[in-house]
Amino acid sequence: NAGVTQTPKFQVLKTGQSMTLQCAQDMNHEYMSWYRQDPGMGLRLIHYSVGAGITDQGEVPNGYNVSRSTTEDFPLRLLSAAPSQTSVYFCASSQTITPTDTQYFGPGTRLTVL
Amino acid sequence: GQNIDQPTEMTATEGAIVQINCTYQTSGFNGLFWYQQHAGEAPTFLSYNVLDGLEEKGRFSSFLSRSKGYSYLLLKELQMKDSASYLCAVNGGDMRFGAGTRLTVKP
Numbered sequence: 001n002a003g004v005t006q007t008p009k010f011q012v013l014k015t016g017q018s019m020t021l022q023c024a025q026d027m028n029h030e031y032m033s034w035y036r037q038d039p040g041m042g043l044r045l046i047h048y049s050v051g052a053g054i055t056d057q058g059e060v061p062n063g064y065n066v067s068r069s070t071t072e073d074f075p076l077r078l079l080s081a082a083p084s085q086t087s088v089y090f091c092a093s094s095q096t097i098t099p100t101d102t103q104y105f106g107p108g109t110r111l112t113v114l
Numbered sequence: 115g116q117n118i119d120q121p122t123e124m125t126a127t128e129g130a131i132v133q134i135n136c137t138y139q140t141s142g143f144n145g146l147f148w149y150q151q152h153a154g155e156a157p158t159f160l161s162y163n164v165l166d167g168l169e170e171k172g173r174f175s176s177f178l179s180r181s182k183g184y185s186y187l188l189l190k191e192l193q194m195k196d197s198a199s200y201l202c203a204v205n206g207g208d209m210r211f212g213a214g215t216r217l218t219v220k221p
Binding site for chain 2: 033035040041042043044045048058059090099100102103104105106107108
């Protein structure tokens with residue numbers, strides 16, 4: 001079991017560029033989510049998915065798109081990168097959306113937007 | 115609004131006990147979670163509380179009082195490897211995290 005994997009680990013973008021952060025899990029988890037982590041602000045939920053074909057917005061969804069075509073994959077797209085999107089991005093998954101299900105986090109993607 | 119507060123930094127001595135507090139105000143409540151995050155790494159799950167009281171897991175215990183909007187994480191017999199950030203999170207419909215408490219364990 002690889003758990004939750006994320007690629008790339010590091011990325012530098014110029015303002016206005018677009019890119020996709022990849023996330024995959026091999027635990028057959030229904031629930032997947034994306035967070036960003038900024039100093040002094042904690043983790044903030046961007047988007048989440050309760051199953052293939054179903055996505056919803058979290059606390060800070062603007063500037064990001066997601067899709068869930070398979071159970072395993074949950075990519076996060078930055079449409080037009082801005083310096084305010086410089087952050088560490090974590091993908092997480094859990095068996096179901098049940099609140100007490102343990103969330104497993106990927107290793108993170110460190111994104112810098114110049 | 116939704117608010118989760120915890121101290122920014124704490125320092126403790128190896129072998130000692132430390133208590134990390136968390137207070138929260140959320141519109142709903144389905145559970146409170148504690149995560150450990152070493153620098154440059156992903157958060158890892160430590161414990162959760164749904165009902166009031168103390169949950170013990172080895173050297174780590176977590177307490178919840180829903181009426182007071184209060185939780186603490188108790189770490190006993192501190193080891194150097196316990197130096198990390200500890201994140202308090204509340205599921206009130208979606209998951210909200212505090213900013214984390216950076217714990218430094220000194221010899």
